Amino acid sequence: MSRPLRLLAPAATDSGELAALLTRLRQRTNTVHVGVDPAPAAVHVPLVLGGAARAETGEDTARPLGPHPALVEALARLADDALDGRGAATVMLVGAGGDDNAEIAKVARLLQEGRAFARVEHAYLADSSPSIPEGLHRCQLLGATEVVVLPYSLLEPAFADAPPSGSRPPTGTTGSS
Amino acid sequence: MRSALPYPVRRTEPAVDPVVSEEPPQGPPPLLLVGHGTRCVPGEAQFSGFVQRLHTRMAARGVDVAGGLIELAPPPVTDATAALVARGHHAVVAVPLMLVAAGHAKGDIPAALAREAGRYPGLSYGYARSLGPDPLVLTALLERLDAVLDHGDRAGAHVVLVGRGSTDPDANSEVARTARLLLERATTRGGALAGVEPSFISLAAPGVPAALDRTRRLGARTIVVLPLFMFAGVLPNRIVTQARTWAQHNPEVDLRYAEVIGDCDLLAEAIEARYDEVLAGPVRAGCDTCMYRIAIRGFAHRVGQPQTPHDHPDDPVTGHGHGHGHRHGHDHGHGRRSTTLAAGGAGPDGAPHELPVLS
Numbered sequence: 231m232s233r234p235l236r237l238l239a240p241a242a243t244d245s246g247e248l249a250a251l252l253t254r255l256r257q258r259t260n261t262v263h264v265g266v267d268p269a270p271a272a273v274h275v276p277l278v279l280g281g282a283a284r285a286e287t288g289e290d291t292a293r294p295l296g297p298h299p300a301l302v303e304a305l306a307r308l309a310d311d312a313l314d315g316r317g318a319a320t321v322m323l324v325g326a327g328g329d330d331n332a333e334i335a336k337v338a339r340l341l342q343e344g345r346a347f348a349r350v351e352h353a354y355l356a357d358s359s360p361s362i363p364e365g366l367h368r369c370q371l372l373g374a375t376e377v378v379v380l381p382y383s384l385l386e387p388a389f390a391d392a393p394p395s396g397s398r399p400p401t402g403t404t405g406s407s
Numbered sequence: 408m409r410s411a412l413p414y415p416v417r418r419t420e421p422a423v424d425p426v427v428s429e430e431p432p433q434g435p436p437p438l439l440l441v442g443h444g445t446r447c448v449p450g451e452a453q454f455s456g457f458v459q460r461l462h463t464r465m466a467a468r469g470v471d472v473a474g475g476l477i478e479l480a481p482p483p484v485t486d487a488t489a490a491l492v493a494r495g496h497h498a499v500v501a502v503p504l505m506l507v508a509a510g511h512a513k514g515d516i517p518a519a520l521a522r523e524a525g526r527y528p529g530l531s532y533g534y535a536r537s538l539g540p541d542p543l544v545l546t547a548l549l550e551r552l553d554a555v556l557d558h559g560d561r562a563g564a565h566v567v568l569v570g571r572g573s574t575d576p577d578a579n580s581e582v583a584r585t586a587r588l589l590l591e592r593a594t595t596r597g598g599a600l601a602g603v604e605p606s607f608i609s610l611a612a613p614g615v616p617a618a619l620d621r622t623r624r625l626g627a628r629t630i631v632v633l634p635l636f637m638f639a640g641v642l643p644n645r646i647v648t649q650a651r652t653w654a655q656h657n658p659e660v661d662l663r664y665a666e667v668i669g670d671c672d673l674l675a676e677a678i679e680a681r682y683d684e685v686l687a688g689p690v691r692a693g694c695d696t697c698m699y700r701i702a703i704r705g706f707a708h709r710v711g712q713p714q715t716p717h718d719h720p721d722d723p724v725t726g727h728g729h730g731h732g733h734r735h736g737h738d739h740g741h742g743r744r745s746t747t748l749a750a751g752g753a754g755p756d757g758a759p760h761e762l763p764v765l766s
Contacts, residue, residue: 297580297696299703332540332587339583339605340696343576344705371624 236272238291239385243277247385251277277384281330295384297337305341305380312378318348320374322365325382327354334382348374425493427529432497436765437471438682439491439532441484441516442504442637444476444719450639451480454504457638457670464675470682471496474504476719477515483722484516488523488530498531498765500685502678506544506635507570507585508537508692509578513699514714520763522716533765535681536690540585543677544668545592548633551665553597556631561598565627566590567618569646570635572607576703577696579611582635601627608642608649615649619657629661636667637674643667689761 235255239248268274272290276283279296287293295301309321323341325334331354338352349372353365360368362379369377440461442454458474465472471494475487491499501520505512520532538544548568556564568589570582586605593600602625606618613621615632622630632650636643647664654662668674684690698706699714718724 293695299696299701303704331591332584335587336580336584339580340576343579368625371626372621373624 234269234272236269236274238268238274238276240278243385248277251385279330279382279384280333281326281328284330296333296382297340299340302337302340305337305382306345309341309347309378309380312380313376316376318346319376319378320369320372321347321350321378321380322362322369323350323352323380323382324362324365325352325354325358327356327358331358337382425489425527427492427497427527428495430495433495434469435686436498436500436533437473437491437494437496438465438678439484439487439499439501440472440474440504440678441487441501441519442474442476443511444479445638445640446479447640447644453638453670454480457504457674460670460672460675461678464679465682477511477519477717478719481721483719484519485523485526485719485722488527492527492530497529498533500533500535500682500765502535502681502685503537504637504678505537506539506637507573507578507581508539508697509571509573509575511717512537513575513697515717517763518714519716531766532763533685534690534762535685536692536762538677538681539581540588541677541680542592543673543680545585545589546596547668547671547673548589548635549593549596550671550673551668552593552631552633555663555665556629558597560629561593561600563601564629564631565601565622565625566603566631566633567606567615567622568603568633568635569606569608569615569618571642572609572611574610575698576706577698579607580696582607585635608646615646616653619650619653619660619662623657623660627660629663631663631665633665634667638669639667685762685765689764692762 237248237252237255273292274290275292276286276294278294279301280294283294305323313319321338321341323334323338325331325337334352334354338350341347342350349369351365351369351372353360353362353368355362366377366379438461440458445451445454454474454476458472461474462472471491473487473491475482475484477484488499501516503512503516505516517534520534524530524532552566566586566589568582568586570579570585572582573579583605586603590600590603593603602622604613604618604622604625606613606615608615619630619632632646634643634646636646650662650664654660694700696703698709699712700710702710716722716724
């Protein structure tokens, strides 16, 4: 028996990104109904990585998507794309900051496991230390000459103010690892 | 300090092969504490002292307690199980004495329990979660930190938290998660630290010297090496040895050494809570990044892989140990066969699966 799949998208989700995801999901299966509003008998899948939604997990609501290995792989590919083949750079994974900070540390480590990045550091967009400038400073102290800033984010535009991928440390670089 | 090999045999075998009682079960199921085992004499003493501590603690609730080890030192899990069966128990609640779930908690111990269930028809068991970064464990770690660092000195101090290290990405990432949780908990319990850096004593990077180097580059002048280990052992000793060697080459750094968690009430409280979770009904393991449940880069072949018990000198997987007069001597075919247990089994990708429950 299949039940309708309902994506629960945060209000601020980019509508174009969401439409593309719905199209992609419908291509994967024609037995699952996809929507954005709660509905009776539906299985609700929140379009979030973690945080408070973890507590909402239950019979009709799936747990948050992070840190599914497929997402870790997708993050690694984003970093690879930004590096354009220069494998041994530092990656700085940036989480929103708040009640799920340790999860960012875990995902950063998962991103490092079995991959060629020189190191994977982590930082937080708000409310937690290290901030993005603090995190970049740490990378610099550790000898990084190139840093990929990688948002830990699904579709929500929470990182609109974050530096673009592939940015370099804000000041001159020293040393090497 | 190491005991001389071979270990002195201190097993106390039941006079007869126990069988599961036909009398109806009375009272709550016993707690079977399953630890790793060590060649380190103080570590052995801490384990047996901890089993005794839990015995006293749980006696107030009428709960029987036994402890067994999966390798290196007596008593093996099978002796602890035999003792519980001989005392009339039908079902046991097994709690892994593991700070991080890796091969032992995910594979060896469940397989050892499956083997025991096969040896004692009618015996059932429930299996608890590993401790992980339980708040009680974090509190115990902060107590060990406090013993070597005043609260007033925390702001200028870094901690290098040294875990076991594994080939299992999930296990290593749990150490990273624990380091962050410790950093955040320290902030609300005694004062913020300058930082907590994860490290591993083997099988994963950064090792202790590399993590100390890294922490020094971040500006550390005071570093506390804090082992993420329960009891004294060969690997905790290695942490200290490596750190001392590093200190000789970095005399400008004030390097301090914290103790292992050890036999303490906080740990006992955490184990009791895991026992209670099993009693309360299905325990869901966190399987999002478990290599036996979901394909992880480089480990796809592990999904659903059958698990086997670890080899224990007193309960070997193949052939004889010291085994003359071994009570399973009548059943060598069974004893030699690897007990298999699909840790992953069928199931949706990485969905939290319910651990074995009491029947």
